[in-house]
Amino acid sequence: MQTIDYRSDTVTHPTPAMLEAMHRAPLGDDVYGEDPTVNQLQRVSARLLGKDAALFVPSGTMGNLASVLAHCGRGDEVIMGTRGHTFLYEAGGIAALGGIHPHTIPNQSDGTLALEDIENAIRSEDVHYPPSRLLIIENTQNACGGYAIPVDYTRATADLAHRHGLKLHIDGARIFNAAIKLGVDVQELSKPADSVTFCLSKSLCCPVGAIIGGDADFIERTRRMRKMLGGGMRQAGVLAAAGLVALETMIDRLAEDHTRAQHLAAGLAEIPAIHLYPGTPQTNMVYFRLASDARMGTTELVKVFGSEGIRIGGHGDEFRLVTHYWIDDAAVEKTLVLFKKYLS
Ligand SMILES: Cc1ncc(COP(=O)(O)O)c(C=O)c1O
Numbered sequence: 133m134q135t136i137d138y139r140s141d142t143v144t145h146p147t148p149a150m151l152e153a154m155h156r157a158p159l160g161d162d163v164y165g166e167d168p169t170v171n172q173l174q175r176v177s178a179r180l181l182g183k184d185a186a187l188f189v190p191s192g193t194m195g196n197l198a199s200v201l202a203h204c205g206r207g208d209e210v211i212m213g214t215r216g217h218t219f220l221y222e223a224g225g226i227a228a229l230g231g232i233h234p235h236t237i238p239n240q241s242d243g244t245l246a247l248e249d250i251e252n253a254i255r256s257e258d259v260h261y262p263p264s265r266l267l268i269i270e271n272t273q274n275a276c277g278g279y280a281i282p283v284d285y286t287r288a289t290a291d292l293a294h295r296h297g298l299k300l301h302i303d304g305a306r307i308f309n310a311a312i313k314l315g316v317d318v319q320e321l322s323k324p325a326d327s328v329t330f331c332l333s334k335s336l337c338c339p340v341g342a343i344i345g346g347d348a349d350f351i352e353r354t355r356r357m358r359k360m361l362g363g364g365m366r367q368a369g370v371l372a373a374a375g376l377v378a379l380e381t382m383i384d385r386l387a388e389d390h391t392r393a394q395h396l397a398a399g400l401a402e403i404p405a406i407h408l409y410p411g412t413p414q415t416n417m418v419y420f421r422l423a424s425d426a427r428m429g430t431t432e433l434v435k436v437f438g439s440e441g442i443r444i445g446g447h448g449d450e451f452r453l454v455t456h457y458w459i460d461d462a463a464v465e466k467t468l469v470l471f472k473k474y475l476s
């Protein structure tokens with residue numbers, strides 16, 4: 133039985149075309165800058181983002197950490213959302229390894245940070261305060277429901293940050309999902325920022341890797357940070373080859389994942405024991421809560437779905453189901469039949 137795995141788009145395996153490209157990739161030592169496949173992936177990524185340069189890193193977490201370390205020094209402050217991945221789920225790396233102070237402000241229900249809150253969070257020059265150095269926004273905003281953050285808002289945050297001498301970093305782990313949802317070229321979202329990361333290993337299906345984009349100077353600094361963090365890889369072209377296939381073939385198809393998430397949500401909405409979050413799904417994530425009188429609790433439901441070959445993620449009474457390349461229409465149909473069977 134083939135497992136249908138909704139826990140995240142990080143569970144995606146490489147496609148046959150990726151495996152073939154990985155097999156054939158020309159290789160070199162990337163710490164010496166000599167891996168032709170990595171260099172090619174970095175060139176293509178930079179062009180796609182409309183940036184001078186790009187760097188291949190092992191993970192989105194390292195991409196964000198290396199970027200923050202390259203923008204900030206010890207004692208500097210970074211403004212970010214309370215629902216931001218860098219604040220919630222990156223093991224406090226910026227504080228632990230960089231001595232950098234996170235200053236959180238609430239995310240709005242659409243994933244954005246209120247411009248007024250950002251402005252109020254920026255410190256004035258005073259010996260009592262840590263210097264505000266960087267603003268981070270996330271696109272799509274995962275923990276708020278996978279919201280695509282619009283172009284105008286991105287420009288407004290960049291203008292605000294720059295007016296006060298801060299840089300803007302975008303955690304764009306799923307920025308291509310955002311671009312597809314908004315119907316814009318990804319450059320419209322990436323260009324206003326000083327740095328952007330995106331993940332290859334999520335909805336783009338690669339086994340490993342993320343990209344940082346920025347100006348040439350900044351990328352040289354992140355290269356040093358990557359080395360310091362132990363992320364300098366050698367014949368990394370075997371991984372970068374999958375990235376090149378992903379950028380060529382996996383971006384436009386993200387619309388299919390969004391459509392399947394809508395179909396899934398529409399079916400779940402017919403089940404009284406399921407309370408969909410308002411606005412869900414925005415992109416490839418369906419968020420919902422179980423009613424308190426549901427026939428099964430979270431643990432039991434996760435277990436029974438597991439025995440049917442479907443992996444779902446539930447914490448407390450909250451569920452997140454993520455659609456991706458390896459979930460087709462038949463998988464969605466089967467899932468809806470089972471939800472109806474166990475919860476109606
Ligand atoms: C929004 C966001 N940023 C960053 C990351 C970190 O990526 P990685 O798991 O590759 O470290 C994730 C991972 O899920 C994410 O959802």
